[in-house]
Amino acid sequence: EVQLVESGGGLVQPGGSLRLSCAASGFTFSTYSMNWVRQAPGKGLEWVSYISSSGITYYADSMKGRFTISRDNAKNSLDLQMNSLRAEDTAVYYCARRGDSSGYYRAFDMWGQGTMVTVSS
């Protein structure tokens, strides 16, 4: 089955760190670029970060210097290291595949179920 499964969410204090993971299966992970997208409670979607198949990375301005995206193509996994967390980082974090290799250019054609991150004291 083609799927993405996130893990690693939880409750963390302001200023703390958390590492999210996304396990990919059912497709050739190494040929796809990947993204993290988040959604604060009751709010809209917000793009967080991108990583190419070869490891080139980009970040939304508010995450630069605090978040680090990485991938392990041998393990079919995607990570997001989040440091210096703030209350406004509270959200469901989704990993999303960019569908260029499937013909869905510059669109997110597959999403995980999301993992909740709560930043609170």
Next chain:
Amino acid sequence: QSALTQPPSASGSPGQPVTISCTGTSSDVGGYNFVSWYQQHPGKAPKLMIYGVSKRPSGVPDRFSGSKSGNTASLTVSGLQAEDEADYYCSSYAGSNIYVFGAGTKVTVL
């Protein structure tokens, strides 16, 4: 990286059409033909409905269509069905592998 502008809500009776607008700038919507639309039911992950402004992924009903004029993109559902009640988000590529989303539109089937 400012959010795209969508109306907060839209509604229509079953079988009627509904159109959602998505306004950006020449740096995103107007600058690239990479606008996509996502449907999200409560508690679920988003689902790709339209990509490349007007293309439908396999399995998406043909009552969903997309278009763009200048800095504004639109999603039209030509004949609303009960299962179309959901939140809809537009997204645009903004260059350098950066993306921007709209705030979402809640579609209600009356």
